[in-house]
Amino acid sequence: MSAGPEAVLETQGLTASYGDFQALFGIDLHVRRGETVAIIGANGAGKSTFLRSVVGQLPSAREQVSFEGEPIGHLPAHEIVRRGIALVPEGRLLFPSLSVEENLRMGAYGRRAGPWGIGRVHELFPVLAERRATPGTALSGGEQQMCAIGRALMSNPVLLLCDELSLGLAPVIIRQIYAVLPTIVAEGTTVVVVEQDINQALAVADRVYCFQEGRVSLQGRPEDVSREDVTRAYFGV
Amino acid sequence: MEWLDAIIQGILLGGLYALFATGLSLIFGVMRLVNIAHGDLIVLAAFLGLAMVNGTGVHPLLSLIVTVPVMAAIGYALQRGILNLTLGRDILPPLLVTFGLSIIIQNVLLEVFSADTQRLKAGALETASIAIGDQIAIGWFPLIVFLAALGVIAGLQLMLFRTRLGMAFRATSDDHRTAGLMGIDNRHVFALAMALALGVVALAGTFMAIRTNFSPAIGPARLLYAFEAVIIGGLGSLWGTLAGGVILGVAQAIGAKFHPGGQILAGHVAFLIVLVLRPNGLFPRTRDR
């Protein structure tokens, strides 16, 4: 399946390694403008590695990743965010020495023009306004996740990558956090969510990819893939 | 009164030690780099000042207009060109490289300026003082040095907590990989931190050169004072570094009262006492993650 001209992100034969250990084996994936794409897969399948490669935290070859039609595989992370890709990293990774508000403002360091600013982020997550002066890491897990999402939005990304938003959170909090996705998408942001929670992923995604041991094991629209297909692609049985 | 005088002189001397230590403290705080060549860079700055003063005849304090930016530029280039390459999971490479740098600087200075003892002459400023009562006189020059230390640390503190660059320093210090996701080029941020640190080193080196004799070999001893001030104050805290400098200075002044040779020893003893009682220093900010 070709991505076509409307692809915001496209990877072609993307490989990634940690030293001698190869974690990705030729991932072909594309995301069209305005789409919400979910990547699912078991623990260790390579989902986070994929996102790290896209944002430049792991090196890849120039042509293996393109963004808005230009190769970016060779660029370092700090240049990629300026082009319009933001990552909400696995485990949130707020800056412990910075307050909630400073964490948000840090997100605007490589800022592009766009709708998101402190005010809009506070509207989205009012708790971040109430707790603006607290150290980021003193927040509850759910609030930290909100802060991490807000921080990523502050750069006004074209493409927002979210790594396991639901990790370690209570179901009610997960629902709260996923409830803001439509608002983000409505601004024209293209979204990729990585999830281990299959139901959550299928519920929000226009298209879904399943990874298994560093390869794409399934892709399609949620309504076109059967439960059995997903289970097989996920667990490899 | 004699004791009060000793304590006041010690506090003022502490300002110089704080200036020795500020750059060390800042770069450790931002990039966890222990710069073994720090003392030699202080001496390099002193010789730069000497060359300026001998070459142009300007007052040593005026030479700072040149030496501060020159040292800052050296700091940026040094970090960008060499030290950034040594930073990583392993703490040994930066130690070895800065140790090598220390030896190189000493030898180059020896080659260019010989092993002779030098001094920067600051004219009337060296002896001018304010008399307080009959027995206490506060020298203008030590006072200026102390106020400069206060100003530098207050300024850096403002920079760290009130500016965008300061926020980038703190974020990079917390987690430079995640800071990269924010659009921060950590190599540039580290180089800016080293530039600031060596700007302060230029100030420290020039003040030292006016206050005491110096020669190419005295760098490691300055490094030791700087280390002690940083450790006493607590890693990562600039106000703590000032306190550490003052404690060293006061201990030395009091030690000198007991015995002429007691000065240096008393400083080291004070350091050891603090280390035993408060292994993390008085005002630690840096937590290990």
Ligand SMILES: Nc1ncnc2c1ncn2[C@@H]1O[C@H](COP(=O)(O)OP(=O)(O)O)[C@@H](O)[C@H]1O
């Ligand atoms: N920093 C690392 N060093 C070495 N191996 C790693 C590292 N991070 C992940 N891996 C390995 O790479 C594979 C993919 O991991 P990851 O991308 O984190 O999976 P997922 O996010 O799908 O759970 C796993 O086998 C994991 O053990």
Ligand SMILES: [Mg+2]
């Ligand atoms: Mg993961």
